[in-house]
Amino acid sequence: MRSTPTLAGALVALLALGVVPARAGHRPNNEVLVGGAISLTGQYAEPAGRQVNSIRLWVDDVNARGGLLGHRIALRLLDDKSDIQTSIKLYEKLITEDKVDVLLAPYSSGITEAVANVTERYKMPIVAYGASASPIWEKGRRYIFNIVAVAETFQKGAVHLARQIGVTKLAVIGQDSLFPRQAGKGAKDWAQRLGIDVVLEENYPTKQTDFTALLQKIQASGAEAVISNSYFADAAAQLRQMRELGLNFKLYSSTVGPALPNFAEQLGATAEYVLGFSLWEPLPGVLGYPGMKEYIERYEKRYGEKPNYHAGGAYGALQVTEAALKHVGSFDSEKLRDALATIEVQTVFGRYKVDAKGMNSHEGLTFQILRGQRRVVWPEKWAETKAELPIPEWSRR
Amino acid sequence: MERSEVRSLYLLAVFLACAYTVPFLVGAWAGTVRFDERWLGNLATVVVAGVMQGGVYAMFALGLTLIFGVMRIINAAHGEMVMMGAYLTWVCFFYLGVDPLLSMVLTLPVAFLFGVAVQKLLLNAVVGQPELTALLITFDLGLTMIYTAELIFTTDFRAIPYAPGTVHLTRTIAVGQNKVISFVLAVVISTAVYLFLKLSRLGKAVRATALNAEVAMVCGVDVRRIYLITTGFGAALAAAGGALVSIQFGFNPETGVVYTLQAFAIIVLGGRGNYMGALIGGLMLAVLENLVSLMVPNGTAVVELAAYGLMIFVLLIRPGGLMGVKEG
Numbered sequence: 001m002r003s004t005p006t007l008a009g010a011l012v013a014l015l016a017l018g019v020v021p022a023r024a025g026h027r028p029n030n031e032v033l034v035g036g037a038i039s040l041t042g043q044y045a046e047p048a049g050r051q052v053n054s055i056r057l058w059v060d061d062v063n064a065r066g067g068l069l070g071h072r073i074a075l076r077l078l079d080d081k082s083d084i085q086t087s088i089k090l091y092e093k094l095i096t097e098d099k100v101d102v103l104l105a106p107y108s109s110g111i112t113e114a115v116a117n118v119t120e121r122y123k124m125p126i127v128a129y130g131a132s133a134s135p136i137w138e139k140g141r142r143y144i145f146n147i148v149a150v151a152e153t154f155q156k157g158a159v160h161l162a163r164q165i166g167v168t169k170l171a172v173i174g175q176d177s178l179f180p181r182q183a184g185k186g187a188k189d190w191a192q193r194l195g196i197d198v199v200l201e202e203n204y205p206t207k208q209t210d211f212t213a214l215l216q217k218i219q220a221s222g223a224e225a226v227i228s229n230s231y232f233a234d235a236a237a238q239l240r241q242m243r244e245l246g247l248n249f250k251l252y253s254s255t256v257g258p259a260l261p262n263f264a265e266q267l268g269a270t271a272e273y274v275l276g277f278s279l280w281e282p283l284p285g286v287l288g289y290p291g292m293k294e295y296i297e298r299y300e301k302r303y304g305e306k307p308n309y310h311a312g313g314a315y316g317a318l319q320v321t322e323a324a325l326k327h328v329g330s331f332d333s334e335k336l337r338d339a340l341a342t343i344e345v346q347t348v349f350g351r352y353k354v355d356a357k358g359m360n361s362h363e364g365l366t367f368q369i370l371r372g373q374r375r376v377v378w379p380e381k382w383a384e385t386k387a388e389l390p391i392p393e394w395s396r397r
Numbered sequence: 398m399e400r401s402e403v404r405s406l407y408l409l410a411v412f413l414a415c416a417y418t419v420p421f422l423v424g425a426w427a428g429t430v431r432f433d434e435r436w437l438g439n440l441a442t443v444v445v446a447g448v449m450q451g452g453v454y455a456m457f458a459l460g461l462t463l464i465f466g467v468m469r470i471i472n473a474a475h476g477e478m479v480m481m482g483a484y485l486t487w488v489c490f491f492y493l494g495v496d497p498l499l500s501m502v503l504t505l506p507v508a509f510l511f512g513v514a515v516q517k518l519l520l521n522a523v524v525g526q527p528e529l530t531a532l533l534i535t536f537d538l539g540l541t542m543i544y545t546a547e548l549i550f551t552t553d554f555r556a557i558p559y560a561p562g563t564v565h566l567t568r569t570i571a572v573g574q575n576k577v578i579s580f581v582l583a584v585v586i587s588t589a590v591y592l593f594l595k596l597s598r599l600g601k602a603v604r605a606t607a608l609n610a611e612v613a614m615v616c617g618v619d620v621r622r623i624y625l626i627t628t629g630f631g632a633a634l635a636a637a638g639g640a641l642v643s644i645q646f647g648f649n650p651e652t653g654v655v656y657t658l659q660a661f662a663i664i665v666l667g668g669r670g671n672y673m674g675a676l677i678g679g680l681m682l683a684v685l686e687n688l689v690s691l692m693v694p695n696g697t698a699v700v701e702l703a704a705y706g707l708m709i710f711v712l713l714i715r716p717g718g719l720m721g722v723k724e725g
Contacts, residue, residue, distance in 0.1 A: 041543075041544075041547060041552060041650075041651070042552075042651060043651060045547075045552035045649075045651075046552055046553055046554065046649075049551075049552065173697075176698050201695070202694075202695050202696075202697050202698065203695060203697065203698040204690075204697040204698060204700075205697075205698065205700065205701050207655045208697065208700075209646045209652075209655065210446070210450055210646075210683075210686075210687075212442065212443055212446035212447075212450075212687065213443040213446070213447075213686070213687040213688075213689075213690035213691040213697070214690055214691075214697045216439040216440075216442050216443050216691055217429070217439070217690065217691050217692075217696075217697075219439060220429070220431070220435070220436055220439045220691075232554045232647065233554055233646070233647045233648075233649075233652075236554065236556060236647045237646055237647060240556075240561065240573075240645075240646075241573065243561055243563075243573075244561065244562075244563055244571075244572070244573025244574065244575065244576065245442070245563065245571050245572070245573065246563040246565075246571050262553055262554075266554065266555065266556045266558075266647070267556065267558070268558050270558070270561065394563075
């Protein structure tokens with residue numbers, strides 16, 4: 001018992017000094033541990049899975065060219081099961097028990113928001129690639145950076161296109177969670193600015209499968225177009241049920257669903273004319289970012305499909321992390337943080353240069369599913385084709 | 398009937414009348430209720446859709462209530478069995494080119510055998526044990542099924558594009574073809590199971606076992622065999638529900654959880670172990686959810702609140718559920 005005061009004293013001293021555990025170079029085989037928890041299962045598994053593809057590709061790319069600052073990467077990916085509480089626990093574990101050297105970000109705004117509290121506490125920087133809700137960056141956090149555009153801009157193109165075809169009444173619906181709500185807020189702001197009346201605003205529970213009543217409500221509200229801040233299952237259900245109920249709208253736009261590669265494939269003709277948003281498309285000819293073509297080729301060779309924006313964003317964020325580490329020359333997380341806040345990097349995903357809050361001014365694009373293909377229709381500088389709107393009635397398709 | 402029983406029925410009737418009036422009152426106050434022809438069309442559409450949805454939910458809830466009634470086991474893997482039915486249908490459709498409805502001829506026996514295997518390997522060990530043991534073992538089974546499905550099918554969402562057309566019941570009421578087909582089949586299957594339980598010798602043995610397993614055994618009923626058949630039927634009903642759900646909604650290995658909760662809410666509301674209760678519970682929940690969604694401002698966000706609120710109040714008035722008998 002006599003040693004207790006000494007031990008306590010030592011602990012207090014350690015805490016007072018703010019001692020960070022020693023990082024990198026302490027592992028067998030000169031490895032550096034890169035780790036994170038991401039949704040391998042659960043409702044976010046689909047978009048997150050594509051980010052995992054890019055993570056694995058990047059790890060192999062880096063290891064092939066000699067590793068991170070000469071250290072071979074050992075990757076530790078844990079499954080947060082799309083659950084916020086699980087994710088918090090896993091990040092605590094990754095930082096305190098596994099002592100990872102470089103942290104990877106999780107997927108979804110809700111989970112990133114929760115994890116940001118953990119990384120902030122342990123002063124471990126992350127570059128988020130799966131979070132678009134701006135409130136995450138409006139709480140004065142210092143250790144979280146973003147590569148993608150904020151949610152509020154996701155429906156900007158769709159609302160502009162609605163204005164172009166003379167829509168005056170708009171319905172804004174969305175899943176009741178952080179990211180869709182922010183996207184809805186942005187859509188509402190854009191509608192106001194462009195003089196469009198938002199006649200219905202409604203959120204639905206994350207597990208909602210039947211949208212019959214909501215669709216009837218939209219029709220009753222007199223809305224001509226639907227801005228839906230949705231993921232895969234909900235967007236798919238809404239479209240199928242619109243068709244079943246014979247409800248016609250001039251425009252339908254969904255934030256996430258249509259951007260997933262198998263959306264058009266699973267829905268067939270029902271997905272035609274739908275607008276979607278993409279932070280990025282695998283179109284080197286249109287976007288022309290450095291290294292983009294090679295990245296797309298390698299990804300496609302390995303996974304049998306072209307990368308979507310989830311994959312592209314993850315790869316871009318990892319390129320940023322790599323560039324920042326090179327800039328710093330060590331795995332010191334405080335120096336890495338400073339580098340991430342100031343550095344400018346050209347990635348396959350576009351330019352990375354954050355503002356004082358840590359947000360990147362990334363520009364996305366709006367596309368339309370036409371004859372089974374995603375075609376960029378907005379902004380005009382990147383448009384591959386003119387949007388085919390208003391959507392033809394179901395009975396004439 | 399006891400006087401307290403009669404009183405609770407009156408109380409229930411008054412409560413239900415109020416519960417279903419609330420969305421109208423809120424809607425009238427918020428100005429979403431209009432009573433012109435077009436709006437009445439919207440109203441009728443959601444009520445019809447609710448009834449059709451409720452019918453399908455009631456069918457797989459029937460499987461859950463059957464297993465509970467006979468063995469006092471809460472099958473927490475019921476939703477996963479629904480999900481299994483959906484995937485079996487999907488495989489038949491995309492790989493074998495079999496019509497989703499026709500494929501039930503193939504998938505229901507498979508699900509029945511799966512149920513029998515589950516009973517033999519897992520549930521026989523826990524019949525008569527405290528309810529928590531069975532709950533844990535079926536919960537585990539559900540998780541195993543989810544992860545197995547993820548290994549085989551990945552977590553991508555699947556959908557079966559089947560009967561996407563519209564059925565116009567009147568000029569203003571439209572329903573999806575697939576919903577009508579699902580509802581009709583759900584009614585046919587539920588009725589068949591109900592009649593089987595009421596009329597056939599085997600069905601009577603199942604009910605006898607549910608009433609009192611020991612007395613049934615004394616009367617010469619092979620209770621172990623009844624258990625096998627019950628779980629087989631439960632799994633087949635869930636799989637049939639899966640087939641009907643698969644032609645309406647997208648699904649992935651995780652969607653089963655939603656259906657477990659749905660079925661559980663329905664049988665608690667209707668009265669555990671009661672077959673008519675499952676039907677009434679299913680219809681009541683689905684219709685109320687749709688009314689709230691249609692009329693209350695931002696009501697879709699609170700449909701679950703409304704559904705579980707209804708459940709709590711019904712249980713307060715009648716602890717055994719709508720059709721339930723007094724416990725104990």
